[in-house]
Amino acid sequence: MTNHKNVEDVAVALTQFTQKLPSRAQLARIFETDDLQRARQLVSSWNASPLAERKDWPDTQSITIAVCGFSTLEYLKPHLMWATLADGIVSDVIIGQYNQLYQDLSVQSRVSQPDVEVLWVWEQLNDLLPLEVSKNADILLSDRGIDAVNAAIDSLVHAIASVRNKTGALILVNDFFSDRPSPFGIADSSREVHFEQIFRIANDRLQKGLATITHSVIFPLAGLLRDFGLERAVDRRLELLADCRFTPEFFFRISRAFRPYVRSLKAAVKKVLVLDLDNTLWGGVVGEDGWDKVKIGSEGAGKAYLIFQTAALELYNRGVILAINSKNNLDDVKELFERRQEMVLKPEHFASIRTNWQDKAKNCLEIAEEINVGLDSLVLWDDNPAERLFVRGSLNQVYVVEPPDDPADWADYLIRSGLFDSLQFSVEDATRGQMYAQDRLRRQTAAAVQDMESFLSSLELEVEVQPVSEQNIPRIVSLLSRTNQFNLTTKRHTEQTIRDWAVRSDFRITCYAAKDRFGSYGIVGVTILTRTTGATEIDSLLLSCRAMGKGIEKTMLSVIAGQTKQFGVKKIKAVYKKTKKNASIKDFLPDNGFMLIAEDGDDKHFEFDLSQKELVLPKHITIKQVDK
Amino acid sequence: MAETKQRVIRVLAEVLNRSLESLTEANSFIKIPDWDSLYHLNVILGLEKEFSIKFDINEVMEITSVDSAVALIENKI
Numbered sequence: 051m052t053n054h055k056n057v058e059d060v061a062v063a064l065t066q067f068t069q070k071l072p073s074r075a076q077l078a079r080i081f082e083t084d085d086l087q088r089a090r091q092l093v094s095s096w097n098a099s100p101l102a103e104r105k106d107w108p109d110t111q112s113i114t115i116a117v118c119g120f121s122t123l124e125y126l127k128p129h130l131m132w133a134t135l136a137d138g139i140v141s142d143v144i145i146g147q148y149n150q151l152y153q154d155l156s157v158q159s160r161v162s163q164p165d166v167e168v169l170w171v172w173e174q175l176n177d178l179l180p181l182e183v184s185k186n187a188d189i190l191l192s193d194r195g196i197d198a199v200n201a202a203i204d205s206l207v208h209a210i211a212s213v214r215n216k217t218g219a220l221i222l223v224n225d226f227f228s229d230r231p232s233p234f235g236i237a238d239s240s241r242e243v244h245f246e247q248i249f250r251i252a253n254d255r256l257q258k259g260l261a262t263i264t265h266s267v268i269f270p271l272a273g274l275l276r277d278f279g280l281e282r283a284v285d286r287r288l289e290l291l292a293d294c295r296f297t298p299e300f301f302f303r304i305s306r307a308f309r310p311y312v313r314s315l316k317a318a319v320k321k322v323l324v325l326d327l328d329n330t331l332w333g334g335v336v337g338e339d340g341w342d343k344v345k346i347g348s349e350g351a352g353k354a355y356l357i358f359q360t361a362a363l364e365l366y367n368r369g370v371i372l373a374i375n376s377k378n379n380l381d382d383v384k385e386l387f388e389r390r391q392e393m394v395l396k397p398e399h400f401a402s403i404r405t406n407w408q409d410k411a412k413n414c415l416e417i418a419e420e421i422n423v424g425l426d427s428l429v430l431w432d433d434n435p436a437e438r439l440f441v442r443g444s445l446n447q448v449y450v451v452e453p454p455d456d457p458a459d460w461a462d463y464l465i466r467s468g469l470f471d472s473l474q475f476s477v478e479d480a481t482r483g484q485m486y487a488q489d490r491l492r493r494q495t496a497a498a499v500q501d502m503e504s505f506l507s508s509l510e511l512e513v514e515v516q517p518v519s520e521q522n523i524p525r526i527v528s529l530l531s532r533t534n535q536f537n538l539t540t541k542r543h544t545e546q547t548i549r550d551w552a553v554r555s556d557f558r559i560t561c562y563a564a565k566d567r568f569g570s571y572g573i574v575g576v577t578i579l580t581r582t583t584g585a586t587e588i589d590s591l592l593l594s595c596r597a598m599g600k601g602i603e604k605t606m607l608s609v610i611a612g613q614t615k616q617f618g619v620k621k622i623k624a625v626y627k628k629t630k631k632n633a634s635i636k637d638f639l640p641d642n643g644f645m646l647i648a649e650d651g652d653d654k655h656f657e658f659d660l661s662q663k664e665l666v667l668p669k670h671i672t673i674k675q676v677d678k
Numbered sequence: 679m680a681e682t683k684q685r686v687i688r689v690l691a692e693v694l695n696r697s698l699e700s701l702t703e704a705n706s707f708i709k710i711p712d713w714d715s716l717y718h719l720n721v722i723l724g725l726e727k728e729f730s731i732k733f734d735i736n737e738v739m740e741i742t743s744v745d746s747a748v749a750l751i752e753n754k755i
Contacts, residue, residue: 122716124716125716286735287719287722287733287734287735287738288719290735291715291719291735291738291739292715292716292719294716294719298723
């Protein structure tokens with residue numbers, strides 16, 4: 051990188067650089083559209099630190115990523131930095147020692163420092179095998195070769211297991227692929243062991259090995275390579291001259307595929323797919339063509355829209371919330387949904403329906419408000435470039451997809467975007483879309499009932515209090531990692547931490563499942579209480595936003611009071627840690643009788659004395675205690 | 679010739695993220711501060727894109743200066 055002579059030079063360079071930067075929405079678009087030309091220009095300028103000062107880059111987070119392996123990985127660095135930045139995350143990328151993967155993993159090196167949140171292992175099978183095997187195809191494609199492959203993968207897994215003890219980072223490991231043809235040519239298939247088979251064996255072994263190591267997953271490089279094409283992905287000149295194994299184009303694609311991992315770690319996973327209707331869910335304009343003429347169905351172009359709807363429904367079944375944002379007459383749309391039975395998506399799949407003539411940015415705001423999520427949880431899919439431009443320009447936080455020109459390509463594109471992907475996935479997560487859609491019906495009831503109290507009693511709410519268990523740990527970790535609003539401390543504990551605490555007698559990890567007459571909410575709340583000297587302390591207290599305002603919050607406090615008494619103490623300590631998103635829990639503790647005892651920067655320290663006051667269960671809630 | 683030279687220098691400036699003025703005197707790449715093999719390959723890829731040409735591995739090694747790049751490019755276009 052450039053060596054600047056003095057501080058003034060640095061200041062001037064930074065200012066110039068900052069002015070050249072695109073806005074977050076523009077950057078997201080560059081990655082969205084495969085705008086490699088523009089990406090290349092960006093990649094040549096590496097320093098992204100002044101971003102936090104820019105107004106069009108709100109809520110910037112940061113992450114440290116370590117990459118280590120056997121080849122030249124410096125090329126990856128700028129790509130990763132820009133890719134994470136497109137999601138508002140400034141990354142510091144550390145590249146391990148060239149060709150020293152095992153040294154990096156085994157000694158106390160920079161890549162296993164506590165601040166590293168992603169540790170990415172880059173290796174190819176050749177790197178791991180002894181030369182006499184990798185350079186001799188007769189040996190490689192024999193039983194001896196298979197033994198050598200298995201032994202090599204076991205050593206790799208062993209090294210990863212040892213670094214697991216030193217770092218809490220998410221460990222990503224690339225899978226294996228053949229990057230050249232079989233030396234046996236057309237005779238390959240008549241050999242006992244085929245060339246491609248070697249890589250499958252290696253991948254199976256790696257998969258099984260990583261399954262024994264927490265918070266470690268395979269990065270599917272082989273699949274990316276297949277999609278992209280080996281001839282575009284590899285430039286032998288770069289490989290021969292610099293041991294750089296991929297082209298910049300493929301590094302760019304890899305960096306895009308890396309984004310979902312970072313979003314998942316940083317609680318920046320998207321939650322809501324906001325869909326346009328005309329020329330998005332069907333071909334044509336219902337207001338002009340009529341409900342019977344729009345293209346949707348099992349034949350011709352209509353099939354493309356049907357398959358796109360099916361992809362959206364698949365996301366819904368994995369827990370993605372669906373919403374409609376369209377410029378139409380509501381009656382036209384209702385009629386179409388009723389009469390066109392081919393429609394895969396039905397009104398009951400949508401948690402919010404904004405079909406009107408106001409601008410789409412305003413509709414996005416109302417959708418976010420109605421289903422009670424942050425604007426940055428929304429993804430807009432609209433076929434109209436003008437609408438996309440408008441929403442992108444007015445609402446920086448909304449992620450606006452640039453769909454491929456041809457609707458036939460949409461379904462794959464939607465799934466491959468990984469916008470809604472999460473590393474933790476539980477049964478509850480899968481029904482989220484459905485539960486938000488049920489909420490729309492609850493709201494309709496609430497509007498019909500005059501006062502809050504009778505609405506709450508009409509719900510017939512039951513809260514099930516569950517101690518931590520093997521079954522609910524995934525959901526607890528998922529809630530800890532993605533709840534932003536009603537979250538007292540926003541501590542993102544890992545699965546390992548929860549497992550460690552679950553068996554300790556000085557911790558009470560509890561989760562809360564709720565149901566009412568409209569259906570089940572699943573597990574929506576988590577509390578973590580620890581015993582300290584003479585008191586208990588609330589480590590975490592959170593409630594999913596769709597369960598807020600129904601009294602479950604107070605229920606959690608009354609359970610905490612009970613647990614505190616079981617510990618044989620009378621005092622509860624709690625800290626409110628302010629974040630940009632958790633204003634909704636700001637007054638929760640004082641409103642329930644907690645006394646403010648100290649303020650420390652943005653932290654507010656509270657106490658509750660159970661010998662003076664009680665924390666009571668709301669009248670309309672029935673509680674059900676589940677034993678361990 | 680002069681136009682090709684200007685375009686080569688512009689690619690250099692873009693890849694290195696430096697101003698054009700700081701590079702006009704640069705002839706031998708090795709004299710550019712912080713020059714390394716990654717910059718070298720980035721410049722090669724940049725030139726290939728700019729002129730829509732391709733260098734084979736021998737030519738990649740021959741390009742060690744603005745002048746040698748210009749000569750090779752002129753030969754190809």
